Amino acid sequence: MKFLATVFGWAFSWWHDATPGTLLNTWFIGVKVGDDSFGNRYFQSKDAKRRWVIYNGIVDGSRVPSEWHGWLHHTHDEMPSPDIKKKSWEKDYLPNLSGTEGAYHPTGSLASTGVRQAATGDYEAWSPNA
Numbered sequence: 001m002k003f004l005a006t007v008f009g010w011a012f013s014w015w016h017d018a019t020p021g022t023l024l025n026t027w028f029i030g031v032k033v034g035d036d037s038f039g040n041r042y043f044q045s046k047d048a049k050r051r052w053v054i055y056n057g058i059v060d061g062s063r064v065p066s067e068w069h070g071w072l073h074h075t076h077d078e079m080p081s082p083d084i085k086k087k088s089w090e091k092d093y094l095p096n097l098s099g100t101e102g103a104y105h106p107t108g109s110l111a112s113t114g115v116r117q118a119a120t121g122d123y124e125a126w127s128p129n130a
Contacts, residue, residue: 022052037065039057040063041053042071
């Protein structure tokens with residue numbers, strides 16, 4: 001029974017790994033061209049017209065490094081070299097934190113403190129008895 005649950009989970013949960021269709025496509029027409037520091041694998045079709053990534057773990061577009069992003073979207077044809085030096089102004093990778101405890105909540109957001117600060121444009125609501 002656990003085997004069936006694993007197979008169904010794999011077949012219908014595309015956000016955890018590549019879909020069966022992507023894996024079949026990769027096996028039959030894909031050529032592996034490289035890996036990145038996150039363990040993602042990059043492929044292109046044998047005629048070099050299509051490019052795709054198979055993520056290592058959760059499928060999240062923000063997990064593609066900038067050097068591979070340009071190659072995936074045909075911005076440049078050269079694949080990134082493995083010895084690329086990080087620029088001084090580049091930050092370390094931070095995953096998309098939306099919907100988590102670490103999500104950004106600006107000052108005054110109801111999600112951060114639950115109380116909004118008074119603003120100069122506040123008004124008094126109309127009341128029929130006034």
